[in-house]
Amino acid sequence: MKQELEILLPPEVAFDEFARYEAILRQAGLRPGEADFVHLRKRSIDARGRQPLVRLRADVYRGAPPAELFGPWFRYPGVAQARRTVLVVGAGPAGLFAALRCIELGLKPVVLERGKDVRARRRDLAALNKEQTVDPDSNYCFGEGGAGTYSDGKLYTRATKRGDVGRVLRRLVQHGATPDILVDAHPHIGTNKLPAVVQALREAITGAGGEVRFGARVTDFILENNRLRGVVLADGAALTADATVLATGHSARDIYELLHRRGVLIEAKPFALGVRVEHPQELIDRAQYRRPARGLLPAASYALVQQTEVQGRQRGVFSFCMCPGGFIVPAATAPGEVVVNGMSPSRRDSRFANSGIVAAVELEDLDVAQHGALAGLRFQQALEQRACQAAGGTQRAPAQLLGDFLKNKPSIQLLETSYQPGLVPVRMDDVLGAPLAERLRQGFASFGRKIPGYATNAAQIVGVESRTSSPVRIPRDQHTLQHPVVRGLFPCGEGAGYAGGIVSAAMDGERVAEAVAALLD
Template sequence: MIETIDLILPLEASEDEAAWKAAAAKKLGVPASRVKGVRLLKHSLDARQRAVKVQLRLEVGVDEPLAFEAAPTWSAPALPSQPKTVVIVGCGPAGMFAALRCLELGMKPIVLERGKDASARRFDLAPILRQGTVIEDSNYCFGEGGAGTFSDGKLYTRATKRGPVARVYEILVAHGAPQRILTDAHPHIGSNLLPNVVKAMRGSILEAGGEVRFQTKVVDFLIDGDRLRGVVTAAGDEIAGDAVILATGHSARDIYRLLAEKKVLLERKPFAVGVRIEHPQPFIDAQQYHLKKDEERHELLPAARYAVATKIDDRGVHSFCMCPGGFIVPASTENDEVVVNGMSLARRDSPFANSGLVVTVEPEDTDSFSKEHGILSGIAYQKALEVAAKQAGGGGQVAPGQRVADFIQGRISADLPKTSYFPGGKPAPLHEIMPKGIVERMRTGLKLFDRKIRGYAGKEALLLGFETRTSSPVRIPREDETLEHPELHGLYPCGEGAGYAGGIVSAALDGRRVAEAVAG
């Protein structure tokens, strides 16, 4: 018989298959000799007590071996002679997974990406890191794989009601992602591995009959009455299709402006802004794993992560995109701004831990920008903070910074602690630059979080500004059933940029779902 069981093992035994078999036999009440095979289905840590435990879900073969389980694959049928053509604007997770699903359903995707392929894109990160110069269509946000390619590749999601999360993981593994993402409770790929994964996905799209065009920026829409029939590129090419999936991500502000100019219905939505907070990773390890003074993390334990959240005066204050063993990176898309984000490699072995620390911004909080910017007031709010960060940093991509204790006390830091942020930081009064409502809520939140993680607001904690691209301040509306724009037929808003996702997996799920809607 085949059984599925849950076990809790000490950390030291958690990687030992013989220990799995012995524990499985004991739980099932059978001699160990009858356990002919075990297979890991899920792996998670329980670090609530000093003695860290590992929770395992195992498939167990009793009196018979487990059937061979082939590695995940991806394939698509041959396209029909005259397939439906779908123009997909954006080559991030939403766009790429939409393209793969189109091919599975017999439709031909034409993926248009303003940035470069992942290999060429790497070279364009050097100027922003070393000279502080942003290449505005090829950076940490724009290019093959989207912003997710260089932001750790965290795959944990609560979006399980949006579609088959497991299938998203399987497709990633089929294209070179580590097998462990299928079993880890909080999987991630790492920014050093993701470029090869997205290149392999592009290869699958091309081999199955789709198209992917880089350095192809969309600057206009082809609209006939109430129908969108295609797009116009910066080179002047008109690309028509039976449908247009708009999967441009949350930083393609020119697309929002174009939609507004064309009188396409848009909506304001909540988003969040704040800072990146950085600590020494050994401090986070010590707090989360209950280590004694000078005790090092066990070699089987990953760099510790954390999540903090509260609600203050009807606005959420929370950590966002936490990167254990990671780096803070410049995520600006224009040269008059400074934006920070986080990333980490597969090994997560940087001596620093960083996270976004952000406060919810409701549409009414941006009303002061409405007179000039209308429906795009949230984008203007973001931009004002980013320009202020540039000015406070003093040049290039140097970020304004402040020790947490000084931020709480309302004083400029005399100096800043070491940081993973390559362009560096400059002491600045973040408490004066950010809106008062953000500052007061963040101060209160930091004090609360310091009670949960002792030392969280300590002398080595650094704030760098600003984290503004948590999500889009704009939603492009769509019908609940058809997923088509309610007024402009043929337009299918998709992913984070349209306001329907919040990370790699949820964007991928939305891309698949929208492709299915187009096919329907």
């Protein structure tokens, strides 16, 4: 027999395993020993009252619990001699999960990653932070695990209708992620722990007979009569396969350029861009919890949104990829541009909180007449190049105190920051342009009314946050998930415009792999 219940507990009880167990049994009307198993299903922080509480959902079993609570774990058959081969371009979450699902379905994946494995990649990130040297193939966006590996590791998604979220989380746990991600309302692995998980996913692929090749940047497609037969790599190698999954991530601009040059149909799509805002974490904790977090409670986060109107056009301004207890990192993928992103380690114990604050960019905001499908990409590039020039041509980032930005006055000095390359005081209007700057001002003014102390000179904004999602969509048939014109091409994940984060990209990778298997059956 199963009894479902929901209970609110103080943090000191909720995070103490024995005390939590006793409290759940009391709620169920049982004494210790009268339950055979307690399954914690969901855990979230409820900070609406005077004191923050932890909301738990649990199932109490009298009798043996169902076996599915403990699995199923994933079994990978050997595919080294499989009859069908699939090229998977990109080793981010979409590509890795597509490859694993291919293996489950009896297909041999060959994963092509332009960057390096997680260990070698770490050295290039150190050079980017300390020496401000950008490697176009190995950075915070490119390399094993994609942009998520060294940028944060948040696993929350609203895309629950696109696939089985629980399946993705269970696969991550099987490969080394903390089981807490199966319970927490906003699961998070942390940038310090994700590399080991990503490496384990890769080892599962190679252990089953699949291949993963690093330093394998695609420079051309092998196209015959509107069919993609394979790809050409930077070293001149030509690889062919029965199908190609294109899962290159939202920053692979050379792939968009290649598709456009080769006449493969792509489309401009809406996206969002803006800045990172950085606060002392204690300010956010006190605003959300009305007290410091003090160990038991996780570093507080927030989610904010405001509708704005500039020049007669309404656009949303919203927080994006909020990183409590985190760091701002340089996410440029080429010299001559400055891009910032956020990350949090698993403990979220930095003194800083940061979040993207971005405004929606619609097609009517872009010069589609001149740039066509690449209009959003060109818009991004121009903003990132202005940011680099304004801050002196290195990876130092332009910044302004938030209170000064709201008053449209220059900042003489800036605050301490988590951004290692350093900040340069700049009037952010000169980087963002008047319409975008005005939208952000309206948004920040609204957010300051919602969170005490938020919109003051206790915070600073850092530019630019421009890689929120792909500015290009690679179209695909809604049923077969194949490109509508080029057969054998399966656009996938964030880079194709069909996902927005680790979990949604992983789910899309699995869906695409299933579509490939159905076509090749």
